Amino acid sequence: MRVEPVWRSADSLGQALHLLRMSGVFYGRSEFTAPWGIELPVWPNCVMFHFVTEGPCWLEVEGTGGQWLSSGDLALVPHGTGHLLTSGPGERTTKLTDLPRELVSERYEILRHGGGGPATTVICGAVRFDDPAARQLIGLLPQVIRIGRTDSPQGDWIDATLRFIAAEAKQLRPGGDTVITRLADILVIQAIRSWIEADPAARTGWLGALQDPRIGPAIAMIHRDPAHPWTLATLAAEAAMSRSAFAARFTALVGEPAMAYLTRWRMHIAQTTLEQEDLTLNDLATRLGYQSEAAFSRAFKRVIGTPPGAHRRTH
Missing domain, CATH: 2.60.120.280 (Regulatory protein AraC)
Structure with missing residues (x-):
């Protein structure tokens, strides 16, 4: 649907x-x-x-x-x-x-x-x-x-x-x-x-972007369904903008590219989940839209700075 x-x-x-x-x-x-x-x-x-x-x-x-x-x-x-x-x-x-x-x-x-x-x-x-x-x-x-x-x-x-x-x-x-x-x-x-x-x-930065009539709803979609296989093209299409115009506007308002924001958002969710829930890394990877635990772990370490298992033990 x-x-x-x-x-x-x-x-x-x-x-x-x-x-x-x-x-x-x-x-x-x-x-x-x-x-x-x-x-x-x-x-x-x-x-x-x-x-x-x-x-x-x-x-x-x-x-x-x-x-x-x-x-x-x-x-x-x-x-x-x-x-x-x-x-x-x-x-x-x-x-x-x-x-x-x-x-x-x-x-x-x-x-x-x-x-x-x-x-x-x-x-x-x-x-x-x-x-x-x-x-x-x-x-x-x-x-x-x-x-x-x-x-x-x-x-x-x-x-x-x-x-x-x-x-x-x-x-x-x-x-x-x-x-x-x-x-x-x-x-x-x-x-x-x-x-x-x-x-x-x-009215600047991330808060300003949330109030933008095009970029704000795109951010809200990422928040609501971070596991969806979003691409720059699909987000731009949903915002009724060209891919290049959407990419430039998103980066200008948010301060980072849309796909980098999506990855970082998923990793913030992963942090909270690791600290509060007893979920396997494979299940967490699936919940966040990753095809494998290895791909999720690489993304987590790149964004957070430590492997997900180590983060869980620390917290």
Whole structure:
């Protein structure tokens, strides 16, 4: 059965955002009284968020300087970078791991810290992305994304979502973890959407290519069916472009040729699968459209730098 031409497919960027399914690492409420300061550790492959529900807070991420957050502000630290939350610039900090915390559930805790002065309350969370499309998108985000309540018409909605997450975590009703994770999906996606709408940098490179009416749907087709025997000719035909025009436009927007992108995308999927599933290399090769395990292994080592078996053992 023939796939409909990709140029008829709508919202390729939306399809990429749809793949931003995540797993929660932890959520918590932090109750601070000035003066206070905490140092959050590096958290690889995670996006951390902080939502201020009361009082001011100073956020400082290495390499970006610092900025004030006020009640109603949401800040994302997309790359798991270590950072500081304090009652003001230059305040003395204590490592998060050195502070006592009240464990409410396996995923939710309450932290109380400070010197007894004016209060600040922050809902914090860390979520992890596993899908290759999610990793690709997260890798393009800036070091910090700040969404102020006054900056977005969704401010009240974000506030309600965070409060719902906190309520679910404390009540521990059946299915609560699933509800929390899905709400976090929506929350982080909304913040990323706000950044994409506001920042010109989101209209260049891979993100810009996703929004291109010809190249974006072609990328989406690769994402949806990476095992399909795509060729430059078939992708160009589906985009209703000549082969040469498609190749030039794809490379100009994405930064690499279409077939190189296809191979790299397959290898990112292979990485995730090797880390999470007990699948034979032959079955994985078949799943990704390779005719033999040897051909798959050569491609994996060329793109990732190590053989697939070694990658699995390492991770």
